Amino acid sequence: MKKFLIFSPLLISISLLTGFNADMPNELTAQEKKEGWSLLFDGKTTNGWHLYNKGKMPSAWIVQKGELYCDPTLTSAMHGDLVTDKEYENYDLRFEWKISKAGNSGVFVNVKESKDIPTAWASGPEYQLLEKTHYDYNSNPKKRAGCLYSFQSQKNAATDKPVGQWNQSRIVQKNGKIQFFLNGTLTAEEDFKSEKWKKMVADSHFKTFPEFGKYTKGHLTLQDWAKGISFRNIKIKQL
16 A cells, blocks of 8 residues: 555656556546546447448457457458548547557558558558567668658657557647657658658658648548557547
8 A cells, every 4th residue: 555655646747747547548537527638439339430432331440458459360351441530620639549560550641541542551641650670660760660651750859668568649730730749759841831741752762652741731540450459548638
């Protein structure tokens, strides 16, 4: 009992600083509700989400133990990226994720869902999620966790947690200006309305996708990947 009394204030302080509470996953505090936060994942269902260009249907995205998990072993299930039903423009998004060994996934922003756009990544820039034993980790620093995928190395060095542990991520976008955070560290910044961004896209392999990076409003999307990825505590506050 004495140990609990000594250490619980520290845990509370950490929770307030990060915006996550490991003891109450997928729940909002009274203060968060007052501030305007809402859950994008209720910990029980995939309500509010659907497969990109496929609509609401059973898929490899399942809910288990309060986690939104993309199960790579479900080979007979429908696979695909999971998209929010709603579009978002100015927001503060926070989420936790854990990934398998050598896993590679991501969260796409400003995705335009259209039959003319074959995949979510053909329009939406990516917050990269990568486990450090994946070959991309050392071969390309622009593909490490927390990066604006393939465009920038981490703005400030941030370390992802070991396999099986939860990472805390944050994406803030306002008026086209976006920031990525990984475990409390700012890892990327960009202005999607700037000429600089347009040139970066034009000089990249994404130039062959005419809708890529054009939007500052769209769906949020969780990337399906063969190794498996889990999310929880996905919450958003519109700014």
